Amino acid sequence: MTEKIKKKKNINISLLIGIIIVGITVILAAFPSLFTTFDPEAIDAKSMLAPPSMLHLFGTDNYGRDIFSRVIYSTRIDLFIGVGAMIVPFFIGTAVGIISGYYGGKVDAFLMRILDIFMAFPYMVLAIAIVAITGAGVKALFISMWLVGWKEYTRLVRSEVLVVKNSEYVEAAKVLGYSDLRVIMRSIIPNVLSSAIVYGASDIVMCMMSGAAMSYLGLGVQAPTPEWGAIISGGKAFFTVAWWITVFPGIFLVITGLGFSLIGDGLSDMLRQKGR
């Protein structure tokens, strides 16, 4: 017999900070021209590799392009990659997980074997193979990340469904004669989604990072489109003489990632409390 201790609802600090950070990046992504004076793609031969100054806050690169502008303009495409690469696997993976867990038996065995195949396939090799077919670019980036991203959601959701489907409230719904679809929609989904949502928030970070990594390798976003990974990649040759090209986009990448991570963290705390 354990004494029950009721938790007081207090404001979730990490969720709040996360929302503020992500909110700022969303504003930057929506209106980049409000914050910058230079065209991110304009080449200026007179000020190549200029260090940070009042004119060029983050300095310039080897083409004389303003790093600050490039970093700010990158926000849009990086957010797009992060969210776009996460949202499709989220829905596919969750759906597969629910069907697999709820129906079990042969359906489950079949879907799980497919999942095993994808598990066994190394992500980068797959990505390179797709690039070979479609050519480098955002399209290749998305296809490869969608193909590998769903399986985590499936595993997460399936294991939750296996627990929930044996709970007495699901039995009660079946005793009431409800159809499978109704049982899934009303009794299963609301109780298994929270962990997928929490994972999704941190998955955005992973997607942004791997999007940047792909661009860094030259497989994703192509020059001269500004993208954090591509900027870092372009600056790596000049790292000893012009550190600012790689450091500032890196800082932006890390801070945005931190924002989504904090949201994920805060959400998991909140949802856990609500479930009790």
Add this chain to the structure above:
Amino acid sequence: MSEEAKKLVEVKHLIKHFPIPRKITDVLTNKPQKSVKAVDDVTLDIYSDEILALVGESGCGKSSFARTVIRLYDPDSGNIIMDGKDITKLSKRELRPLKRNSQMVFQDPYSSLNPRMMVGDMLKEEFIYHNICKPEEVDKKISDILEKVGLSQDAKDRFPSEFSGGQRQRIGIARALAVNPKLLIADEPVSALDISIQAQILNLLKELQKEYSLTILFISHNLNVVYYIADRVAVMYLGKIVELGTTNDIYENPLHPYTDILIKSSPNLDPRKREEAPAINGNPPSPIDIPPGCRFAKRCPFAMDICHKELPELKEITPGHTCACHKYS
């Protein structure tokens, strides 16, 4: 229970076995498929308006029996006749409109309610899905049922986590009764509750049984609770019913040695009546490898030769009191 009483449920030779997943080595070496014989040839009638208790220890198959009768599990063989209609072979779709006839109250008040659905929404869904009333009457219906089970009206806008164990069990009862069932299966409905709350729920079930002329199949391992609530009692051991009779018959004059031992094992509330030795030694055998003969023979203090060889039949010993034991043949 008089002979003319109407039978609401007739269960005939019901069998439900759960196969145990075989290891790959067992499949290759062609070892036979083993199964848990949860319900093994059970024949039982439930009369209208009665509270029939099914008692036994964990693993005896009482919950599996109830879940098969309500068609949560598909029976392996046998017949379930509900209100004159054989529902054994009906498909899921054919069963759906009949489901409201039999409802269930569960053991665990914490896991039996959907944590993400407000009480009012849960009840509303039932009324609409089963066409219990016109949409404009739903609110009134919800108020009525909440009042019947002793919950305040603001309960409908609250989530299950805001209620205590006893109140949650009331919500579970409201959910079951909302669709006006004929048969209510109560699976250990009070065993997770504190004594003072347990009495509230038992009294509520008794009142509601009278008011709605419900038939209740009450599953419990607690003989004191059963004594208080039941009209008739069926004792189950390893998938079989070993004794069936009115509550008075069972407690005053238990015929089967197992029933007698169950009653004696239940801790006596008089501290002056303390025994040195337990009523029975050993554990019930596994429901997978069941020996031939009477299933209780190994532990039975009266076991004879025949008990180890031949399975005793359920026989009526005195009117309305049946027992499966070779002592009475």
Add this chain to the structure above:
Amino acid sequence: MAKEIIKDNDNLLEVNNLNVRFYSNGREMKAVNGVTFNIKKGETFGFVGESGCGKSTTSRAVIRLLAENAKVPEGEILYNGTDILKLSQDKLRKIRGKEIGMIFQEPMTALNPVLTIKKQVYEQFIGTSMTNKEKEERAIEMLRLVGIPSPEKRLKEYIHQFSGGMRQRAMIATTLAANPKLLIADEPTTALDVTIQDQIIKLINKIKKQMGMSVLLITHDLGVISQMCDRVAVMYAGYFVETADTLTLFAKPRHPYTKGLIDALPSTEKKNSSLMPIKGTTPSLAELPKGCPFGPRCPYCEDKCVNELPEMTEIESGHMVRCHFSYKLKNASGLISIEEGEQ
């Protein structure tokens, strides 16, 4: 309160004015409030009450096994005259397990699943000068004592290889191997079937006599209390509300809560009588009422009960009640009847 306890050399454990508080999110939970009791050598003392009444917390406080957010602001726990609350971790370890053993509701979580029973019994002998042969003999003896057949073989097995009742026996054997003077049994039979519960009750009773142990039993089941205890304390919202010898408690309950529990209990002893539930629910330990904690649910509640916390008062020798109006229940009937002079 403490003054009323007569100092008695037979006391193995003496607890005076014990208070336990839990802190969570800035709120204070009054889990145990002014609990005073003693356990004599060879005696079985029971705590009975509903979930959240503080019975488990009290028993855990006795061996300082409380959660990190718990504090003991006041109180004294004298084991054989030494105050457990003042002991260093080192000395405490010598008392835990060796002098005071504990068994739980769930053997599967109380015993280590990756160690054999033998290894876990042997852990009890750490710090002794026993040879391996002596250890093995003692371990086999313990398993035999708790009624586990073919102990030589079972000693080498793991806990999951035992069936429900046998698991409980194995846990009792490992706990008793160190020969403790006091056994704390926290709901030892709650998870068991009636026939197995019956076996475990009889087993603990037998071993207690053989080893001359004292037992502190925690349970919500009045039937188990009746079959095991010499004396009982009824707990409600962290308070002792009534203590008496078992027979008196069942025959002449004097606190309205005890009476309420007895009236709410279905029993084959009660022929054709209806159950009387206690209205309402238990109060939150964070918001205990100013007066009597049972006041809001009590049928005899008056103004005095709302405003003033009643003290534990001895109404007869060895029978203490925390109620302003206990005389009102003077002629109330209990669960069983006793003759005048019988006791």
